[in-house]
Amino acid sequence: MVIAILLVSSWAIAQEKKISKSAVIVFEASVPSFEEVKATNNNVTLVLNPATGEIASLALMKGFRFKVALMEEHFNENYVESDKYPKALFKGKIENFDTNNLTATPKDFIINGKLELHGKTVVVKAPAKISQTNSGIHLQSSFSVNASDFDISIPAVVKNKVSNKINIQLNGVLK
Template identity: 85%
Template sequence: MKNSIVVAILLVSSWANAQDKIMSKSAVIVFEASVPSFEEVKATNKNATVVLNPKTAEIASLALMKGFRFKVALMEEHFNENYVESDRYPKALFKGKIENFDANNLTTTPKDFIINGKLELHGKTVAVKVPAKISQSSSGINLVSNFTVNASDFDISIPSVVKNKVSNKINIQLNAVLK
């Protein structure tokens, strides 16, 4: 009987704790590594997960690498097999904290914030400072972020054959509505 009560208390407390967090399972991440005058190197993942604890300003995001879709199927295949090695490194993970964040002060006008965190990709973890625009809407909390990372920081090598066609500098855009 004691064990049942302990289990019930743990389940309720974890559920109550989970209620402090808001999330999106349909956040959109777009990355681009295009070089002018060459074919566009761009992909979109419409199923990323973003979780925010408004009380602590802690934020986390997870994207499955095989969820990125390219216009050209061969690019998608090369991306998964040769660049990010999706079978070996299936996900990208970001964990951080939003500086000076107070959910009670959000309005419909986006405010600028900095998110300090760590991005884990291709087996490497890199500290990043990410700018974000965050606002409140009837749908939830809107988060938009645009930032860049270098492929080389994550030990993602670009073969010399395509070095002039694929940028080392990767532009990343995240859009999420957290509920």
């Protein structure tokens, strides 16, 4: 009987979470006058606990696609070392989050959390726009981090072609 109650209560708690397995992260580290350094990952997992505002995301590094195959190869082998550090993980909390106040018009929120990448963890404070649509909770966020904060070094040969400042955009619909 106790086991049945525990199973039902854990199932009920799991049902409260909103999930997307097709959230999108786009990052750009371009420098003006040089070739675009930009990649997209369309298979990011995003999980939200609407009751607490806790949010987490997971992106596999080998899921990022560049326009130029050689950039993708350098990104995985030389910069983020995808075989050694296969994922980026974010865990945080949306300040003052309340699903009852969401509407079709996006509202501004702040997400505080920690981004783990390349074996390093950095505190991130990111603005977000969140709305309630027919398809679920829509979340958009844009923020920047520095490659150097994650001990990702940019070789001298391309230092003037790749920015240390990485602009990141996240877009997902949680159901």
